[in-house]
Amino acid sequence: MDTVRLEFLLSRYFDGELAPDEKLELQAMLLADADARRQFWRNARLHGALRLHGEQAWGERAAHESGVKIESSVLPSRAFSLTNISRWSWFAIAACLIVAVGLGFMSLREAADPNAEKLANTGNVASDPFLAIVIDQSSDTRWAGKDAPRGLGHALGRGRVRLENGEATLQLDNGVELQLRGPAELEMMSVDHGVLHRGQISARVPEQSIGFRLDAPGVNVVDLGTEFSLAVDGTGQPKVHVFKGKVRAGLPSMPESRTELNTGESARFDVALGKVSRGTEDPALFPVLEDDALVPHTTGDVRYLRRAPESVQAGTFEHDSIMVFEEQANIALPEEVIVLRDASNQQESSELSIPELVTLPSGTRVRSYYVHFDRVGRGMRDVESKGSITFDRPVLGLVIPSKTLKQTGSWLAHAGTSYELNGGQPLEMRFMGTKSHPASPNTSGRYDEVHLSEDGRTVTLDLLAGWVADQFRVLVEARPAQ
Amino acid sequence: MPSQDQISLVQRLFVQNTMALRGFVLALMPDFSRVDDVVQETFLTVTAKADDFLDGTNFRSWVFSIARFKVLEALRKPGATVLSLDAEVIESLCATEIEDWHADEQLLALGRCLDELTPQARRAVELRYEQAHRPAEIAQRMGWTVNSVNVALARARAALRDCVERQFNHEVT
Numbered sequence: 076m077d078t079v080r081l082e083f084l085l086s087r088y089f090d091g092e093l094a095p096d097e098k099l100e101l102q103a104m105l106l107a108d109a110d111a112r113r114q115f116w117r118n119a120r121l122h123g124a125l126r127l128h129g130e131q132a133w134g135e136r137a138a139h140e141s142g143v144k145i146e147s148s149v150l151p152s153r154a155f156s157l158t159n160i161s162r163w164s165w166f167a168i169a170a171c172l173i174v175a176v177g178l179g180f181m182s183l184r185e186a187a188d189p190n191a192e193k194l195a196n197t198g199n200v201a202s203d204p205f206l207a208i209v210i211d212q213s214s215d216t217r218w219a220g221k222d223a224p225r226g227l228g229h230a231l232g233r234g235r236v237r238l239e240n241g242e243a244t245l246q247l248d249n250g251v252e253l254q255l256r257g258p259a260e261l262e263m264m265s266v267d268h269g270v271l272h273r274g275q276i277s278a279r280v281p282e283q284s285i286g287f288r289l290d291a292p293g294v295n296v297v298d299l300g301t302e303f304s305l306a307v308d309g310t311g312q313p314k315v316h317v318f319k320g321k322v323r324a325g326l327p328s329m330p331e332s333r334t335e336l337n338t339g340e341s342a343r344f345d346v347a348l349g350k351v352s353r354g355t356e357d358p359a360l361f362p363v364l365e366d367d368a369l370v371p372h373t374t375g376d377v378r379y380l381r382r383a384p385e386s387v388q389a390g391t392f393e394h395d396s397i398m399v400f401e402e403q404a405n406i407a408l409p410e411e412v413i414v415l416r417d418a419s420n421q422q423e424s425s426e427l428s429i430p431e432l433v434t435l436p437s438g439t440r441v442r443s444y445y446v447h448f449d450r451v452g453r454g455m456r457d458v459e460s461k462g463s464i465t466f467d468r469p470v471l472g473l474v475i476p477s478k479t480l481k482q483t484g485s486w487l488a489h490a491g492t493s494y495e496l497n498g499g500q501p502l503e504m505r506f507m508g509t510k511s512h513p514a515s516p517n518t519s520g521r522y523d524e525v526h527l528s529e530d531g532r533t534v535t536l537d538l539l540a541g542w543v544a545d546q547f548r549v550l551v552e553a554r555p556a557q
Numbered sequence: 558m559p560s561q562d563q564i565s566l567v568q569r570l571f572v573q574n575t576m577a578l579r580g581f582v583l584a585l586m587p588d589f590s591r592v593d594d595v596v597q598e599t600f601l602t603v604t605a606k607a608d609d610f611l612d613g614t615n616f617r618s619w620v621f622s623i624a625r626f627k628v629l630e631a632l633r634k635p636g637a638t639v640l641s642l643d644a645e646v647i648e649s650l651c652a653t654e655i656e657d658w659h660a661d662e663q664l665l666a667l668g669r670c671l672d673e674l675t676p677q678a679r680r681a682v683e684l685r686y687e688q689a690h691r692p693a694e695i696a697q698r699m700g701w702t703v704n705s706v707n708v709a710l711a712r713a714r715a716a717l718r719d720c721v722e723r724q725f726n727h728e729v730t
Binding site for chain 2: 088
């Protein structure tokens with residue numbers, strides 16, 4: 076046996092560099108000689124150990140860069156036996172840890188994301204330059220302008236956008252929902268402040284965002300805890316209507332014009348004459364914000380899309396929000412499906428925790444939701460996004476492993492959506508992994524977590540996206556037929 | 558359906574052996590990105606077949622044999638075989654008696670041995686195993702030729718392997 080040649084070929088193999096003829100040569104050596112096979116395992120053990128060590132070092136470095144202090148005694152690189160693994164999370168997922176998805180996927184992503192290099196090291200969601208996501212839009216919607224969102228699921232940041240036709244619902248990062256009706260021009264100054272230059276808009280402001288301000292040319296409207304609407308046409312007389320709660324509105328040039336409007340009240344502001352007329356306005360002027368208790372409620376970085384997007388392929392979206400959409404409203408599973416489920420939140424537990432597998436029998440009626448998290452760019456740093464989504468009925472289980480994701484995709488995938496493919500496989504999250512820091516999930520920069528609340532209706536997400544998009548399904552009990 | 562006690566037993570043993578299992582799969586699948594898929598699938602199969610495992614027998618041998626099937630299954634997928642060995646070679650390798658891999662001790666030794674590398678060699682190893690870069694990317698980042706990177710990695714691995722084995726043997730004896 077030519078040991079020097081064997082070493083050379085093994086080295087090429089472990090670096091993924093074998094040429095076809097070298098592969099044949101190595102395989103012949105391995106098949107022919109037991110010593111060559113033993114040498115293979117000798118080198119393989121080191122290769123495996125180096126990768127494991129590298130993963131831990133990367134996690135340690137990520138934690139250090141994020142300013143998190145990690146007790147050295149809990150770092151796996153120094154303490155590796157089971158008794159020293161501080162805790163396992165049943166849904167700890169190495170989506171970012173196993174960084175390389177393959178050059179094919181990386182190329183795909185770069186091609187789809189021309190800003191990849193520019194945005195490569197954006198780091199985390201705090202650097203996401205966008206203020207709002209389009210969570211719904213009518214089929215006749217037409218956006219225009221260089222800062223305009225590209226459609227459903229896309230984002231908009233500071234700047235002026237034109238909605239030439241249709242209606243769109245935007246969700247701002249502070250939880251404010253805006254219903255914009257075209258033709259309209261909206262300029263977002265910040266997450267707390269927008270200017271409607273023309274068109275009609277309604278705003279629903281959650282309690283934590285009271286003080287949200289929406290201006291029309293010559294008019295300020297400040298929310299005092301409410302749902303209100305603003306209509307701007309070419310007459311120079313913006314109109315304000317309060318659906319619920321209270322706003323303070325006025326002409327900034329005339330402090331005495333400032334007035335408070337309460338539920339059901341309207342006012343018209345004549346900017347040229349400096350005159351405020353309270354009265355009744357045509358309700359048709361003001362877009363209606365949908366208030367459906369059956370729509371899942373989200374918090375944090377999670378956005379619920381009211382309809383399925385055209386694509387969830389890698390690089391489609393240019394923001395770092397976790398998006399969820401309904402794929403099927405009520406469907407009977409044609410085969411049994413193994414799902415992952417857990418009824419307890421293990422965040423603070425130091426106990427060994429293992430995924431609970433549940434078999435949903437064939438015929439189980441489910442509503443299917445798809446979770447998609449794909450960060451901007453493909454730099455070295457992971458992006459972490461967190462939040463929760465609460466459904467009106469109990470979650471039956473989560474479909475995470477690639478095999479089950481693929482199995483269920485044939486029945487549950489939304490017909491109008493193009494899903495992620497990577498070498499014929501959907502991308503997915505990973506559900507086994509170690510935690511290297513007990514108190515701060517994901518601060519190692521390595522694992523994703525999904526937890527179910529005790530009542531089974533709220534899914535809490537703490538996801539890290541590296542080069543791999545996190546994607547999985549949530550199966551919820553179907554609503555009874557009406 | 559296996560009993561809950563039996564499922565708990567095999568899952569607990571699985572967790573205890575995950576590191577060695579990942580090392581085993583890494584050896585057979587040089588593409589880092591596919592390793593966790595196989596580990597996941599192995600976990601599901603181990604759980605489903607929990608009744609097949611007899612307490613007191615060699616769990617690692619059992620789980621490795623399941624993982625081997627999962628590797629072969631993964632390699633049958635389109636585009637998966639480019640970097641990997643053919644199925645008959647993997648079967649042959651797995652038929653070879655493999656020394657028990659003490660992953661935790663080896664990792665501790667590896668940490669010490671890495672300190673003995675030259676700064677440049679250490680950098681190349683970090684880019685390969687920490688950042689998951691391929692030699693061409695490493696060459697670009699370090700301003701080297703790809704061939705120089707290949708040589709540096711091969712030498713570094715040989716030095717590390719000898720150092721780890723030396724340290725490990727020393728600790729064992």
